[in-house]
Amino acid sequence: xxxxxxxxxxxxxxxxxxxxxxxxxxxxxxxxxxxxxxxxxxxxxxxxxxxxxxxxxxxxxxxxxxxxxxxxxxxxxxxxxxxxxxxxxxxxxxxxxxxxxxxxxxxxxxxxxxxxxxxxxxxxxxxxxxxxxxxxxxxxxxxxxxxxxxxxxxxxxxxxxxxxxxxxxxxxxxxxxxxxxxxxxxxxxxxxxxxxxxxxxxxxxxxxxxxxxxxxxxxxxxxxxxxxx
Numbered sequence: 678x679x680x681x682x683x684x685x686x687x688x689x690x691x692x693x694x695x696x697x698x699x700x701x702x703x704x705x706x707x708x709x710x711x712x713x714x715x716x717x718x719x720x721x722x723x724x725x726x727x728x729x730x731x732x733x734x735x736x737x738x739x740x741x742x743x744x745x746x747x748x749x750x751x752x753x754x755x756x757x758x759x760x761x762x763x764x765x766x767x768x769x770x771x772x773x774x775x776x777x778x779x780x781x782x783x784x785x786x787x788x789x790x791x792x793x794x795x796x797x798x799x800x801x802x803x804x805x806x807x808x809x810x811x812x813x814x815x816x817x818x819x820x821x822x823x824x825x826x827x828x829x830x831x832x833x834x835x836x837x838x839x840x841x842x843x844x845x846x847x848x849x850x851x852x853x854x855x856x857x858x859x860x861x862x863x864x865x866x867x868x869x870x871x872x873x874x875x876x877x878x879x880x881x882x883x884x885x886x887x888x889x890x891x892x893x894x895x896x897x898x899x900x901x902x903x904x905x906x
Contacts (some may be wrong), residue, residue, distance in 0.1 A: 679724040679793055682739065684714035685755070686732050690778075690895045694727060694731040704875060711735035717746050721828045722816075725793055727785070728772070730756035730763065738770060745771030751792040755787075787876065810845050812906065815893065816840055824883075831883045837860060839881050840873075844894060844904035853901040877902060 679696060685691035686709045691881065695705045706723075708714035709731035718740070720724055730737035740753055754772040756763060764775045773792050776785065799884045807820035816825040816888075822838055824831050833841065840861050844852070854873045862872070881888045 678702065681706070681721045681725045681789065682718055682721075683707045684711065684715065684732060684737070685709065685727070686711075686734065687729070689780070693782055694785060697786050701786050701790070703789070709733075711740060713736075715740045715743060717828075719747060720830045721825070722780065723750060725751045725753065725796075726756060726787060727753045730758060731755065736841065738766060739762045741767060741770045741772050749796075752797050753792065754779075755785075755786060785874040800843070806906070810842065811843055812848065812904075813893070815845065818843055826884050833864070833880070833883065837876055837880050837883075840876050844902065848904045848906045849896050851900050851903045892896050 681703050683691050683694055683705060687693070687708065688709065691709065691768060692706045695826055698705045705718070709732075711734035713734075714732065715735060717723075725775050728737045732740070737754060737756070741754065744750065744752060751774075752772045753774045753776060754767040755776050755778060756767075757778040767775050774788055776788065800809065807818050808849055810819060811816040814827045818824070819842060824833055824838065840857065843857070843860060854870045857873050858870045877894060878888075881891055881894055884893055885891045893904060895905050897903055
């Protein structure tokens with residue numbers, strides 16, 4: 678199911694768009710604040726953005742520019758402004774379409790479907806799908822080496838990422854510190870296995886709600902660590 682983010686400060690319009698899109702089988706989220714919407718657009722995975730120009734905190738032009746610097750996700754710009762200069766500016770910043778208010782919801786749905794289909798054809802023709810591991814709110818993109826926890830991207834060092842990925846790919850299996858040290862650091866007896874404990878602690882700080890009661894990486898006393906399903 679395609680996931681769409683609507684950035685619109687007029688609640689009635691946003692809800693109307695959401696209703697029509699959901700009836701067409703899309704998963705839809707709404708943000709009424711520009712800065713919060715930009716944060717979600719950059720840090721979460723969406724298949725298309727519907728972006729109003731006039732938003733509190735930051736305008737749609739700037740949001741479009743920042744999204745396009747990092748993502749190729751389709752952007753439909755929506756505005757009551759009918760001047761060609763605004764349309765030219767929006768398309769110049771990377772928007773895929775510009776819809777002028779008022780518009781019919783059915784027209785919006787048709788445009789959304791068309792842009793999603795076009796985008797899927799483009800990426801499907803030449804891009805191999807990323808290798809993803811997902812467990813209970815944690816999304817690990819092995820290809821891009823990126824991690825999201827409940828939709829929020831977290832930054833990991835190389836070894837933190839490798840250790841988390843290894844444990845997540847082998848859930849419910851208990852590994853000793855020595856075994857993890859050999860597998861992740863590729864060493865037999867050289868070095869200090871205490872580094873495993875340090876890295877587990879840092880990973881927990883990024884993925885656990887309460888590090889004293891970990892829900893993901895469990896300590897098996899006297900044995901090692903286990904990633905719980």
